[in-house]
Amino acid sequence: MTDYRDMWQDLGMDLETHDLLCAALPQSFGDIYLTQENRPEGMAFYDFVVSEIHGIRPAELVKLKEDGGKVFGTFCVFVPDEVVVACGGAVTGLCGGSQFWVPEGEKVLPSGMCPLIKASLGAHFGKTCPYFSVSDVYVGETTCDGKKKAYEILGADKQTYLMDMPQMKRPQDYEKWTGGISAFARMVQEVTGVELTAEKLGDAIHLINEKRQALARVHAARKADPLPISGKDVLLMTQIAFFDDPARCAQMANALADELEARIERGEGVFPKGTKRILVTGTPLAIPNWKLHHIIETSGAAVVCEEICTGTRYFEHLVDESATTLEGQFQALSDRYMQNNCACFTPNPGRVEDIVRLAREYRADGVIDCNLKFCTLYDVEKSSVAAALEQEGIPCLALETDYADNDSEQLRTRIGAFIEMLG
Numbered sequence: 130m131t132d133y134r135d136m137w138q139d140l141g142m143d144l145e146t147h148d149l150l151c152a153a154l155p156q157s158f159g160d161i162y163l164t165q166e167n168r169p170e171g172m173a174f175y176d177f178v179v180s181e182i183h184g185i186r187p188a189e190l191v192k193l194k195e196d197g198g199k200v201f202g203t204f205c206v207f208v209p210d211e212v213v214v215a216c217g218g219a220v221t222g223l224c225g226g227s228q229f230w231v232p233e234g235e236k237v238l239p240s241g242m243c244p245l246i247k248a249s250l251g252a253h254f255g256k257t258c259p260y261f262s263v264s265d266v267y268v269g270e271t272t273c274d275g276k277k278k279a280y281e282i283l284g285a286d287k288q289t290y291l292m293d294m295p296q297m298k299r300p301q302d303y304e305k306w307t308g309g310i311s312a313f314a315r316m317v318q319e320v321t322g323v324e325l326t327a328e329k330l331g332d333a334i335h336l337i338n339e340k341r342q343a344l345a346r347v348h349a350a351r352k353a354d355p356l357p358i359s360g361k362d363v364l365l366m367t368q369i370a371f372f373d374d375p376a377r378c379a380q381m382a383n384a385l386a387d388e389l390e391a392r393i394e395r396g397e398g399v400f401p402k403g404t405k406r407i408l409v410t411g412t413p414l415a416i417p418n419w420k421l422h423h424i425i426e427t428s429g430a431a432v433v434c435e436e437i438c439t440g441t442r443y444f445e446h447l448v449d450e451s452a453t454t455l456e457g458q459f460q461a462l463s464d465r466y467m468q469n470n471c472a473c474f475t476p477n478p479g480r481v482e483d484i485v486r487l488a489r490e491y492r493a494d495g496v497i498d499c500n501l502k503f504c505t506l507y508d509v510e511k512s513s514v515a516a517a518l519e520q521e522g523i524p525c526l527a528l529e530t531d532y533a534d535n536d537s538e539q540l541r542t543r544i545g546a547f548i549e550m551l552g
């Protein structure tokens with residue numbers, strides 16, 4: 130790996146602690162990813178990104194800043210990247226997915242909180258993640274209570290802009306989110322010093338739509354049997370999409386999709402035909418949280434779809450490109466983003482409908498509904514998910530976990546028994 134120490138130092142990072150993080154990742158990535166057989170050649174790009182995960186993209190973002198651009202760090206798929214891209218900025222996803230950051234997060238947050246929030250704040254306050262350090266502004270959103278309160282703590286240390294998310298889906302809520310996007314656009318223009326025009330926003334909407342379509346092609350390839358790619362590999366591609374350059378993301382995903390489609394034509398797969406197919410739903414799986422997929426795919430089944438924010442919710446539904454005014458474009462963005470069925474909405478029948486629809490589309494034999502500990506929103510929805518799947522005759526296993534590895538064997542036992550039960 131190239132030496133990025135000077136850059137990390139300039140970003141104000143804690144190099145000693147960061148070395149410990151960098152030392153652990155190659156081993157776990159090697160064990161989980163590089164042990165797979167017959168992986169698509171297109172995954173070499175994503176392996177390379179992981180090998181340079183705290184170097185190559187942060188260096189691009191540093192360069193963007195030197196050239197006058199701004200970096201916006203985000204924690205939720207409701208934040209419209211299009212607006213930032215249109216103003217010459219870059220968006221980088223910041224959700225923490227590693228146990229490494231949790232103890233640092235617990236210094237400023239109660240321990241009885243979701244690990245995603247604790248890891249995110251731990252990465253910021255521990256100064257061990259260049260994506261946090263390089264961000265000019267954090268963009269929070271009023272989704273769950275834990276995140277809402279955590280942004281107050283983050284905001285005391287770095288400029289943090291809060292988007293006021295609707296909690297329902299009535300016509301006035303769509304209108305509210307249109308207004309929220311418009312206010313966000315004002316802030317982005319102030320921070321970047323770039324005036325937003327309908328032409329620039331139109332181009333950015335088109336670019337992000339292209340990225341969504343490319344990601345969708347890769348995911349769609351998983352409808353085939355045998356599967357041309359593992360669930361683990363698709364999860365990795367999707368996680369990397371949150372911080373990569375959008376044009377390159379689309380290009381690499383399209384190249385991977387070409388390869389997968391050719392594999393499907395040849396009937397070539399990474400698991401034997403007839404391998405049990407699992408749809409995963411629940412809380413997001415932020416990089417490098419690969420635990421669940423790894424256990425499933427080393428227990429005789431394969432993950433064929435993720436109804437989560439690091440899955441279908443990230444790329445389903447395109448923004449209508451026909452609007453020619455900023456007002457019309459904000460409305461179109463609102464219409465698209467409000468189709469996301471996060472458990473923060475009440476009532477939220479759309480999520481259950483999505484799970485059933487996707488289970489059919491991807492021909493899932495069973496669903497694993499896995500939530501992070503202390504996430505009340507998704508925990509409460511477990512019963513409605515289970516009831517709907519029971520009605521459809523789709524077996525479902527509900528699990529709860531965190532980022533630590535100490536429950537891996539217990540999870541393996543339960544997941545193994547579930548897969549066996551699928552026949």
Ligand code: BJ8
Nearest residue numbers: 205206243272273412438471504
């Ligand atoms: S749109 S899922 S990215 S809010 S897991 S932090 S909800 S306590 S992440 Fe999310 Fe946006 Fe919704 Fe998606 Fe809170 Fe639950 Fe933790 Fe969560």
